[in-house]
Amino acid sequence: MIVSSVKLSTAKGKKLPAPKQIDVQGINTRYYEAGAGEPIVFIYGGNFGSSDSASSAQVWSLNFLPLSERFKVIAFDKIGQGFTDNPVRNEDYTMASVVRHAAAFIEAMKLPPVHLVGHSRGGYACTRLALEYPHLVRSLTIVSSGTLSPRVSTNEVALSNSPYPAYSRESARWIYEGYSFDPKVVTEEWIDNVMEVLNLPKYRVGVQKMVDEGAGGRYFTPELATQKRETLGWIREGRLQRPTQIVWGQNDPTVIPEGCFDVFDLIAAHNRRTTLNIFNEAGHFSYREHPERFNALLAHFVQNAGV
Amino acid sequence: MTSTKSEITAAGRKVSLLRAGPASGEPVLLVHGGRAGVSPIASGSHIWDRAIPYLAAGRPVIAIDLPGTGGSDLGAPDVLTVEKLSEHLLAVLAALSIDSVHLVGHDLGGFIGLRLATTAPKKLRSLAIVASPMSPPNGDSLNDILFDPVPLPLWSRDSQCWVFERVSYSHEHIDDALLGASVAAAGGKPHADAVAAMKDEKARARNFGINATKGKIWAALRGDGLSVPTQLVWSSHDPQAAREGGYVLFKVIAEKQHATQFHLINRAGSFPFREQPVEFARVVASFQDGIDLEKAA
Numbered sequence: 229m230i231v232s233s234v235k236l237s238t239a240k241g242k243k244l245p246a247p248k249q250i251d252v253q254g255i256n257t258r259y260y261e262a263g264a265g266e267p268i269v270f271i272y273g274g275n276f277g278s279s280d281s282a283s284s285a286q287v288w289s290l291n292f293l294p295l296s297e298r299f300k301v302i303a304f305d306k307i308g309q310g311f312t313d314n315p316v317r318n319e320d321y322t323m324a325s326v327v328r329h330a331a332a333f334i335e336a337m338k339l340p341p342v343h344l345v346g347h348s349r350g351g352y353a354c355t356r357l358a359l360e361y362p363h364l365v366r367s368l369t370i371v372s373s374g375t376l377s378p379r380v381s382t383n384e385v386a387l388s389n390s391p392y393p394a395y396s397r398e399s400a401r402w403i404y405e406g407y408s409f410d411p412k413v414v415t416e417e418w419i420d421n422v423m424e425v426l427n428l429p430k431y432r433v434g435v436q437k438m439v440d441e442g443a444g445g446r447y448f449t450p451e452l453a454t455q456k457r458e459t460l461g462w463i464r465e466g467r468l469q470r471p472t473q474i475v476w477g478q479n480d481p482t483v484i485p486e487g488c489f490d491v492f493d494l495i496a497a498h499n500r501r502t503t504l505n506i507f508n509e510a511g512h513f514s515y516r517e518h519p520e521r522f523n524a525l526l527a528h529f530v531q532n533a534g535v
Numbered sequence: 536m537t538s539t540k541s542e543i544t545a546a547g548r549k550v551s552l553l554r555a556g557p558a559s560g561e562p563v564l565l566v567h568g569g570r571a572g573v574s575p576i577a578s579g580s581h582i583w584d585r586a587i588p589y590l591a592a593g594r595p596v597i598a599i600d601l602p603g604t605g606g607s608d609l610g611a612p613d614v615l616t617v618e619k620l621s622e623h624l625l626a627v628l629a630a631l632s633i634d635s636v637h638l639v640g641h642d643l644g645g646f647i648g649l650r651l652a653t654t655a656p657k658k659l660r661s662l663a664i665v666a667s668p669m670s671p672p673n674g675d676s677l678n679d680i681l682f683d684p685v686p687l688p689l690w691s692r693d694s695q696c697w698v699f700e701r702v703s704y705s706h707e708h709i710d711d712a713l714l715g716a717s718v719a720a721a722g723g724k725p726h727a728d729a730v731a732a733m734k735d736e737k738a739r740a741r742n743f744g745i746n747a748t749k750g751k752i753w754a755a756l757r758g759d760g761l762s763v764p765t766q767l768v769w770s771s772h773d774p775q776a777a778r779e780g781g782y783v784l785f786k787v788i789a790e791k792q793h794a795t796q797f798h799l800i801n802r803a804g805s806f807p808f809r810e811q812p813v814e815f816a817r818v819v820a821s822f823q824d825g826i827d828l829e830k831a832a
Contacts, residue, residue: 233593235824238832478789478797489778489799496771496801503814506785508795520832521794521825528817528824 234298234527238520242293244286247311252332258311259304259333260285263296266366266530267339270301271330271357273348273373273512276308276321277438277448279394280387281403282425284310287418290519291526299343299530304333306350308434310425321434321443322451327353331361341366343530348482348512352376356455358470359462367471367533369526370491372480372512375452377487378460378494386481395426407512409479418516466498471533473503475525477510477517538587538598542606546626548614551606553580553598556591561660561827562633563596566624568642568667570743571603571615572729575685575698579605581716582641585708586808589816593824594637599627601644603729605720612732616744617643621650628658637823639663641808642775643743646670650748652763653755659763661794661826663819664784666773666805669745671780672753672787681774690721702805704772713809753787760791764829766822767796768815770803794829796822 247258270292274283285303295301305312307329308321315321330353334342343366346354351373358365374381386406392399400422405411425431438444462468472495476488488504496502505525507514515522538553556563565587569578580598583590590596602623603609614623624647628636637660640648645667652662664670681701686694695717699709720726733739755761765788769781778799785797798818803810 233820233824235593236828238828240832478786492771492799492801500802500811501814502801503818504797504799505818506782506797508785508789509793518794518825520828521796521822524821524825524828525818528821532813532817 234524234531236294236297236523236527239290239293244289244292247285250333250336252329252336254316255307255313255329257304257307257313257329257333258285259302260292261300261302262292263298263300265299266533267300267302267342268295268526268530269334269339269342269344270303271306271344271346271350271354272303273350274309275349275448276314276434277444279426279435279439280390280392280396280399282309282400282422282431284421284425286421288515289417291515291523294519294523295527298527302337302339306330306353311428314430314434314437318437318441318443319447321438322447323349323353323356323455324451327356327360330354331357331364334364343367343369343533345369345371345526346373347371347515348373349375352456352459355463355468356459359459359467362470365470367530368468369473369475369529371475371515372477372483373491374483374487375456376459376491377483378490379484379487381483383482397423400426404513406481409477409509409511409517413513413517460494463494464497468495468499470499471501471529472499473505473525473529475505475507475514475522477512477514478506478508479510480512482512538584543627543630545630546623548602548610548623549606549608550627550630551580551600553583553587554596555587556593556595558595560594561823562636563590563594563823564624564628564636564638565590565596565598566638566640566644566647567598567601567604568640568644569604570643571601571609571726572731572733573739575682575689576695577604577690577717577721577726579716579720581605581713581720582806583808584712584716585812586816589813590639590820593820597631600725603725603732605725606723607725609725609728609732612728612738615729615732615738616741617647617650617748618744620743621647621654624651625655625658634658635660637661637663637826639665639819640667641665642667642805643669646745646748649752652761652765653752656762661764661766661823663766663768663822665768666770666776666807668776668780671784673780690718690726692718695721699806702774704770704802704804704810708806708809756787756791761788762792764794764822764826765792766798766819768798768800768807768818770805770807770810771799771801773804775805794826
């Protein structure tokens with residue numbers, strides 16, 4: 229089989245379609261969908277319970293529409309984040325719930341095995357999903373995931389000492405500018421989307437549960453610590469058997485760049501189709517900082533996953 | 536997809552090349568590695584046969600034989616330096632009436648590309664340096680014992696087969712087509728001329744002027760830096776081009792060139808474009824597509 233060329237255009241002048249909603253095991257889940265062809269599902273980063281940054285599916289806006297020219301693209305809001313319902317019980321504020329919900333979403337959408345693209349915490353989630361639910365996954369793209377990296381993460385330093393109050397526009401901008409190599413990539417539109425989520429009453433309930441009621445320390449952190457040990461063990465055992473590309477920003481303040489070599493070695497030891505790809509002048513958001521080259525990398529990867 | 540072999544004349548030399556892909560589009564120039572007359576593999580454009588179908592899916596591809604390899608005349612033997620070979624590439628582009636190319640260079644070909652990126656940046660739309668052990672800073676490197684037990688006679692089928700295996704992750708890509716073409720390249724007059732030229736002790740000691748050129752390259756990189764978008768494609772199991780070297784070179788270039796990328800291909804040795812042709816080609820083609828799109832945007 230010979231690959232065909234997969235030339236895309238830029239996101240310029242394109243707008244996301246209207247969001248849709250689907251019931252996922254009782255959790256009202258919001259998502260965007262466009263295009264036709266091999267399905268690509270994006271899983272963004274971040275977590276419920278953050279009062280100065282908030283990811284939502286719109287963070288993929290620069291990738292979503294150009295890639296929809298060739299593929300079926302889907303970006304959804306994770307449980308407890310964006311415009312998707314919060315977990316019902318406090319003890320469900322965990323990574324396990326995030327992964328379970330993401331898998332149930334893919335099943336509810338009745339998709340054939342999907343090409344998962346996960347960033348940061350989402351990079352961990354999609355890796356775990358590929359291990360727990362391999363029948364749902366066709367390929368894996370892991371972007372700048374300190375959560376998956378076995379090395380130390382410097383994220384807590386990058387997030388510390390904000391000069392602005394929580395929930396403020398200035399604070400959100402300060403966070404995302406600090407995450408990016410060039411602060412100019414942080415557009416007003418990007419911050420508009422963050423602020424829209426930060427101002428949702430249900431989002432603030434999540435922050436209250438995680439921070440004020442202690443669900444973060446009681447449930448999320450210990451569950452992730454246990455699960456991460458298991459996940460790295462599973463990868464070392466060779467259980468991750470899907471074409472995998474690792475994408476990293478050389479200037480990411482949340483992880484040390486050498487961590488991506490560890491992730492590569494862990495996966496590549498048992499998985500022929502593993503590549504590592506490092507972007508220069510890219511912080512934590514390579515897919516927004518260099519969308520043309522990121523999209524081309526992803527398009528060629530998805531197009532050739534079966535070759 | 537089939538490649539078509541043809542010959543042109545550039546700066547008075549006969550140059551043999553392969554062409555594939557569509558007639559229009561930003562072209563790719565593939566520059567093979569090896570040191571003509573010295574390396575125990577008779578390299579040439581044939582080395583790219585597994586990657587060309589993928590690379591040429593979206594754009595025209597030209598793979599050349601460097602002087603003294605394959606079907607390309609050696610001409611004056613002083614051409615066997617990085618400086619002269621990079622000038623030769625400019626003559627080839629002029630003869631083909633091509634303004635600029637996405638250059639993909641392996642081994643010495645990658646180093647020649649790096650030199651061109653400092654001397655004639657407008658001719659390169661992008662540069663891919665592939666598994667190129669002489670391109671990164673080396674410091675006081677160890678003596679190279681990799682090929683010490685090479686079976687003789689040099690450039691025989693058995694000898695070249697051993698060398699390919701020595702530097703590969705898997706022998707799977709070492710097929711009749713590769714060995715047949717490598718033996719044929721070794722049997723040609725250009726190869727014989729290069730071997731004769733390299734019998735000269737001074738020519739051997741010059742070692743293609745690699746060290747002299749490196750000094751100029753570091754000065755250029757620390758000065759204005761590279762203006763050519765550059766990707767480095769290294770392999771997980773290359774006994775010649777260690778990943779640390781590629782990553783260090785990435786960091787040096789990245790200080791001044793924003794569009795720099797580093798890639799690692801799994802289960803490949805010195806020939807990632809043969810051992811993992813699809814993984815290699817998609818990484819390279821996506822960089823070229825992305826750079827073209829960035830320039831258009």
